[in-house]
Amino acid sequence: MGKKNREGAVGGKAVNNVINVLLALGCLTILFPLYMTVIIAFKKPSEMTNDVAGALAFPSNWNFDNFIEAMKVTDFWRSLGNSLLLTGVTVIICILLHSLAGYVIGRKMARHKFFKASYFYIVSGMFVPFAVLMMPLVKQTSQIGLANRAGVILLYVVFFMPMNILLYAGYLKNIPIALEEAACVDGANVWQTYWKIIFPNMKPMHATVAVLTAMSTWNDVMTPLVIMSGSDVNTLPLAQLNFQSQFGTNYNLAFASYLLALLPIMIFYIICQKQIINGVVNGAVK
C-alpha cells in the first residue's frame, strides 16, 4: 500500500536548486503565523506597539505568565480533558464499529443487493453536511437526554460512518477471503473469525481511520457548540470561542490561549507525522 515510491526512488536526477529555494521560501507562509503566535503569546501587553515590530520582535523576556493566566481563564485542563475524552472515545468506537460494519457490507456486497444498497445508503450520507441536520439534531438529542458529551460522541460515530465504511469496505479487497475460509474450516464462527483474523489484518486501515477521525473530532467546533450549548462543557477549540469576550483586547492572553489550544495536536503531529501523513494519503489513494 502506497509505500513503493519513497524518497530517492526517482533516482539519478540532479537536485533542482531553484525549486528547492522556492519551496523553502513558500514554507514561510506556513511558519509566519505560527511564529507570530508564539511571539505574541510570550509578550506583555505593554510591549505591543502599533508597528510591525511590536507584534513580531522577540519579547523582552520569555515568561509563562500569559499561559498561566490563559489556563485559568479558559479552564484549560477541563477543556483539554473534554477534547481528549471526546476524541478518544469517538476513535475507539469508530474503529470497532465501522470496521465491523465495513467488513459485513464489503464481504456481502457482491452477493446480495441488500448489502450493496446499504453500502450506497450509508456512503451517500457523506453528502449531508452537519449544518443541514443541525437544528433537528439539537431538538432530537435534547429530547432523549443526549445534549451532552455522550450525544456528541454518538453523532460523531454516525457522522464519520460513511467515510469510514467506504475506507474499510475498500480495504477489504486486500484481505484474501481464503483466510476466513481457513478459519471457518478450523471451526471458528463468524464473530471469532472477524476479531481474530480480519480485525488484526485491517491494521493499516485502522491507523488511517484513527487519524482522520481524530483530527476531524479534535478540531470540530460546530457539533459541541450546538449540541452542548447552555452547558459549561467546553472542548479546547470551543473554549477559544466562548472566552473571546474575556480576552478583550489582551491579545497576549488570547494568543497564549490559542497556542495552548494548538499545542496538543502539534505535539501529536511531531510524534506521529509519518502515520498522520500516511493516514491521509492512504485514505485518498484507496
Added chain:
Amino acid sequence: MGDKGKRDKAWTKNDKIFLGMLIPVLILFFCFNTLPLLKGFYYGLTNYRGYGDYDFVGLRNFADLFTDLRVGKSYLFTFKYAVVMTIAVNVISLILALGLNRQIRGKSALRGIYFVPNILGGLVVGYIFSFIFTYILPAVGEATGIGFLQNSMLASSKTAWIAIVIVGAWQGIAMNTIIYISGLQTVPEEVYEAGMIDGVSGWKKFWTLTFPLILPFFTINLVLCMKNALMVFDQIMSLTKGGPSQSTESISYLIYNNGMSGGQFGFQSANAFVFFLVIVIISFLQMKFLGGKEEQL
C-alpha cells in the same frame, strides 16, 4: 457495473448472521442521519421559532427562500467563496505537489511543514489570521506606503471575503497537496522515460502525460475542496461573524445564527433542506462530468 440481481443467491446462515450485524448499524444511521434530514423538511413546512407552538404553513418557507435577500446574499457569498477557493487551492497545491515530488533537498521536512495547516483547527487559525488582517497587514501598509493594505481587509464588505478565502486556502492547500503528491507517485517512471524518448518535455509533458494520469486525484480534490468550501463555518465564526453588513454570511453560518437563536427555526430548516439538495446536485454534476472524462482515458 451491470451486476443487477443476477448475483443474488439464496440467503445462507452466514448471510443472515451478517445481516443481523448490519441491521443495528443501519438503524443507528437512520436515526441520526436520515431521520433528522426528514425532520428538517418537516420543520421547514412550519413557522416554528425553536420554542413554543407552531402551525403548518405549507411550502411558504420554501417559496420565501427565493425572495429573501439575506438568504440570497448568503448563497452568493458561499458560491463565490467555494469557486474561488477550489480554483486557487487546486492550482497552488498542484504546483506545490509537482515541486515537492521532484528530487529536492529536505523533501520530507518540507512536506511535513506544508502539511501543518491541515492539522490545525479552523477556528483558532481564523483568530490568528484575524490579528494579521487587523494589525499586521495595515502596519505593513503603513510602513511601505502600499495603500490598499492600510485598512483592515476584514473591515470592508468588498474585501472581507478575500480574507476568508486566504485563510481557507492556507488550510485547504495542505490537504490537496498531499493528495496530489500521492497521485504523482502512482505515475510510473516508465511513462516519463517513454515520453522522454518521444521528446516530450516541460509543459507538454505535464498536460499530455502527468495530468491525465492524476486525473482521478484531481477529481477527488475538486469534490473535497468544493464540499468543504460550501460548508465553511469555523473561519466565518472567528474572522467576521458574517459581517461587515452581512457580506460574509455563509449558508451554514446563516442556518446556525438565525435558526438556532434568531427565531427562524422553521424558515432556516427549509433553507437547510434546500442547501442539502444543492450539495447533492453539485456533487452529482461534478462526479458525472469528471467521472465521464476519466473513462475516456
